[in-house]
Amino acid sequence: MIDWLFDFLYPPRCPGCGQAVHASGEWCRDCYEAVAEIREITGCPGRFVQHVWTLSHYDKGMKQLLHDVKFNKKKERSRGAAPFLHSFYYATATWQWLPDYVIPIPVSEKKRELRGYNQVDILFKPYMSRFRQRDLGKWHWLEALVKVDSTRPMWGLTKRERQLNTKGAFLPIAAVKRSHILNGKSVLLLDDIYTTGATVSEAAEVLAAMGADSVNVLTLASGR
Template sequence: MRIWDILCPPTCVHCGKDVYGQGEWCTACFNEVWHERRLEGSRYSSLDWIYILADYIGGIKTMLHDIKFNRKKERALGAAPFLQRFTITCSDIRYTPDIVVPIPISESKRHIRGYNQVDLLFKNWVIQQQWRWEDILIKLDGSKPMWTLTKEERKQNMKGHFLVSLSKAKQLVPMPTEILIVDDIYTTGATLVEAADTLKSYFPRANIKALTLASGA
């Protein structure tokens, strides 16, 4: 056991019950939110499918809110058990992406928050899988907060708000044919579809899939 765990005994991310390691969940709280499912992409979008790992309720909702709005970066450790389960899914379906692309945040939001929560949630796990983490999407300033909008407004809000960083994309050799986009929350899919369409315009031969930690949909 690490010294830190002795000084600050690890507790469940949600209920505070004693657990073995930092960032772990007790069985009850994990089972309350764990809900892995796969949504097929629309025939009119560039997304093949989207995997969602949990319901956006209880401990997941509190954890993501704390990371995004309360500067509690350490709470991102709570994503690990869900991603470990998805590692098994990837093995079962024999899926290995050439690159993993995080949904970015705008520079103005990064300046305020200091970090992109998607990086905190997924990057270490991606590196552990020995996959390539490629931060090649750019989010432009100007879009409205998504939680204030209807489903149709969300679609329109994201139009034209992503760009591919050409300097980074040109360094990808060979060109990727399997791309996995990662994001924290899925609601209507507008953000993921726009990101996928943007990537498809630069990588027309790529199969593009997505993974999100949680969804209320």
Template structure:
């Protein structure tokens, strides 16, 4: 009987594979691994590196895992603007491929904190995409994930703004979340997460609030960025 069950599961599995073959999310080529990437696209997309920090940065280090343009752009936009959660397994498989290069993850007892969305924006979108991208992967690593910051208002896109405009745009935009009268990040080594790193201004603003709230250290981890490629 168990054998028959196993057999039917195999047949169903093959039928499923036949109906919905696994395709690379970038080029559409058939791949054997479910939610996997083809080797060529993985090579293109995966680019684990430490980003250069501005002087006086609140971060100990910021790590980016992949390049954005022509690689993760479509998947991230599908998730954010078209609410296609079907992009998530592909992003998770990329995190898994990047992991061997993230040995430092084990060196501290991290508390992961995602970049917050303004509440009204999150309600309209239905989720915080950064949280969704990293959630299952972090759970498997047994790294706790919590909300440590709130975004007090909507901020403008940073791209194209002058440094002064960026600063104005971000002033007072983030606050630390408190529990029992103290910030949840107090005394913790924070792993601060974002989906995309562009100018870095939002990350810095959040890093500073985390430090002011008593975080021991803040390390950044971003899924995609086009900064410091081929360093």
């Protein structure tokens, strides 16, 4: 009912070109095919990340969608992630590896207050429960990390500057660390964009120290 009313009040448009589509979050075929590609990024950062997968190219409609969600407070545009996550959902049907826990990269409290949300949460969380329904005992959503406020914005930084900027940027949530819930478990670390890998590398190191047996990464988009 709520989704129907939202679509009635705000007729759905393709996130790429703006033309009318049937439902909120849907893309026209041309715009979707222009950016969609499930692929593994080679050259994993650091020694604690096994694999990095991304679902689209950080370009055209996807670039504008993520910019609107992160910087223009257009939370509703996060629905445009749905087709990419549906494709990933079907791709995992043949996987031999599935995560016990999915853990979002957090934002600092300052950014959360400014935006009103963590963009990674709203992009991924609505769909993870569907994954869990298919594979019982897997895909548990877990907030396990906190982001230190002292880091600089990442845009415009070189690869080396990004590595230095993210050093010590994440801390374990104390209650999660004390619970030892990640001991021997497989983790899928979620982020919106993959650039140099500095962010996920630093977060993965903290998760490994919390006992995670393996850490893989999934991002909605990447410029690589």
